[in-house]
Amino acid sequence: MTRTAWLTLIALAISIGRAFIDWGFVYPEFGMKEPGAVAATLVGYTVAYGAWIWALLALSRGSRLGLWLALAAVLILSDLFGVATTVALCPTPCGTVYPVGEIWNWLTTLSGIAATVALVRALRMRAG
16 A cells, blocks of 8 residues: 555544544534434435545555545545634634544644645646
């Protein structure tokens, strides 16, 4: 597996860890107990992480489409959510499950940035 695939896998694993924190501590704070809301959120997570896993498998086989889809997943699920959480949703220092939530927010962002840089480099190498 390439360094790009490894960094993307690490970002995926950290993002899944972040999802556990959200489900265990954040969503209950918002009173998300309605079965319809829970089902819709589960479907969203399943589709998002399923697509990311598919993209990771495809990029590990050398697929350019896999690189693009992995980049989209990392940009949305790690970079965007990581920065949005750290800046606006639970500004640093985040009090949710402190210090674990704070550390995980930063890990989400930093692993996403590392994977983004690797994916963009891989795409540029393919184009040139």
